[in-house]
Amino acid sequence: MVLTDENKAHVKSTWANVSSNAEAFGAEALNRLFAAHPTTKTYFCHFDLKPDSAHIKAHGKKVVDALTVAVNHIDDMSSALSKLSDLHAEKLRVDPVNFGLLAHCILVTIAAHNRGSLNPAVYLSLDKFLSRVGALLIARYR
Numbered sequence: 001m002v003l004t005d006e007n008k009a010h011v012k013s014t015w016a017n018v019s020s021n022a023e024a025f026g027a028e029a030l031n032r033l034f035a036a037h038p039t040t041k042t043y044f045c046h047f048d049l050k051p052d053s054a055h056i057k058a059h060g061k062k063v064v065d066a067l068t069v070a071v072n073h074i075d076d077m078s079s080a081l082s083k084l085s086d087l088h089a090e091k092l093r094v095d096p097v098n099f100g101l102l103a104h105c106i107l108v109t110i111a112a113h114n115r116g117s118l119n120p121a122v123y124l125s126l127d128k129f130l131s132r133v134g135a136l137l138i139a140r141y142r
Helices: 005-020 022-036 038-044 054-072 082-092 097-113 120-141
Strands: none
Touching: 005 022, 005 054, 005 097, 005 120, 022 038, 022 054, 022 097, 038 097, 054 097, 054 120, 082 120, 097 120
16 A cells, blocks of 8 residues: 555654654553454453553553654655564464554544544545554564
8 A cells, every 4th residue: 555645744744643642542542442352352461451551551652652663664664664563473473453453443542532633634644554554564474
């Protein structure tokens, strides 16, 4: 999926707010994921999965920080996400479907906090970006 210059600009401008509130956005997205898709909890059996737990906040921040790296390297996300892709494919063995589920939860979280500025063009740009990230993360599964 090709990101146009307009897509990239939309992603970068929206992501500035997300990355400055990484723990809050990440935790909220993970809480949505676990509520809507309880089977995803199996990868986090060692976590305290209560909504305000330190584990959820810390991992949520890691997720947003990793996506921030992708935003900051939007023209070479493949290289920027290579180690993360290896980790999820070879060590953690995360079901690739879960990346799409999390991406949707991230989009819903962003939408809930950016109602006025999240027009269809911005939403599409974020969706394309998160789809690209997901595709890169599952590339090592082949």
